[in-house]
Amino acid sequence: MSTAVGAIDAIEVVDSHTEGEPTRVVIAGWPLPNGCTMAERRESVRRDQDRLRQAVILEPRGHDAVVGALLTPAVSPGAATGVVFFNDVGYLGMCGHGLIGVVRTLEHLGRIGPGAVCVDTPVGLVRAELARDGSVSLENVPSFVHREEVALEVPGVGAVCGDVAWGGNWFFLTELDGAELGLSRVRELTQATMAIRDALARAGVTGEHGAPVDHIELFGPPARDDADSRNFVLCPGLAYDRSPCGTGTSAKMATLHARGDLRAGERWRQESITGSLFTGWVEERAGTRGVIPHIEGRAFVTGRATLLFDPRDPFRLGIAVA
Ligand code: PYC
16 A cells, blocks of 8 residues: 555545446545546556545445546646546446536536536546536547457356447447346346356457456346337446446447447437436547447436545455455
8 A cells, every 4th residue: 555545534525326326526635646648547546546446435435336436637628627437346448427427526516517528538538518407418439349249158148149349448248038137137137247257258358459348238128118228237346337337338339330220310218227218329420430429318416425534444445355
C-alpha cells in the first residue's frame, strides 16, 4: 500500500443508480493519479491506488454490483471531467450506465446544467446530452464486431454460438435455448455465463490484442411491450448488470448493424433483467470502424456520503479476497 493510500481518512462520494445499476462517483479525497491521459491515470490507479478501489467498492461499504467512477480533471479541451471506472474486480474502459450516473451527479453538484457535456474516459472522449427531464443520452466510442459465430462447447451448458464485439468493453453475445431471463433465475444465469466466460478463456477466444472477453451477454424475448429484446449481462466479477448495460447495448447494436438488422437511426429498445430500459441507435460515420452507438437512459441520485477510514478498523480498505 502506498503512503498516500494508507493516509486517507475520508472520501466524498455521490451514489446513484442508472436504470437499476448503481454508480458511486468519487468527488473528493482520492489523491490525483499520475498521467496525462485517462488511460495513464487508470494504470496509475491500478498500480498505486488499487486498495482505494477496494475500499470504496467492496463490503462493508459497498457490494459487488457497484461501479465506481473516480472524477479527475479533464484532459481534453472543453471536457467537463475525466473519469476512471472501476468495479469489484478491476477497471472498465467505458461504462454506459456509469457515464449516465456521472452526468446526473455533475448536475446534482451544480457543475453542469441541461445541454451537451463531454467526458474523458480511458477509451476516449464521450459526448453526452442532459435533457431537461433528467434523461441522458450518450454517444459511445466506436463499436464493432470482432468475431462472428464463435462455436463453443460449454460444460454444464452445451453447445453455444455467439459473437465477440466491442462496445467500450469486450462482450460475448449469445442466446441460450429455453433460458428464462428473469430475476428468479439469476443464480442459474450467473452460473451459465461464468461457464461460458471460462470456456472462452480456455479456447483462447479474446478481443483484440488478446484482451479477455470479460462481459457475457444473453438475449431473449422482451417482457415489456415497448422493448425489442431483454438481456442478462454478467460483468467481469460475479455481478450482473441491473441496467441493460450501455456498452453491452452498444456491442449488440454493432452486431445487428453488421448483419443488416439495424439501420442507422433506427431505435433499439433494450430491456434489462430488472425490466428497465435503454433506447439506443447507431450512426454511420466515414472513417469509423463499425458504428457510433447512442444510448439514452435515466439515472437518479440516491445519496451523498463521506466514507470514513478509521485506522483501527481492520476492514477500512474493504474485505478483499487475498
Ligand atoms: O453500462 O456499460 C455499462 C456497464 C458495464 C458494466 C456495468 N455496466
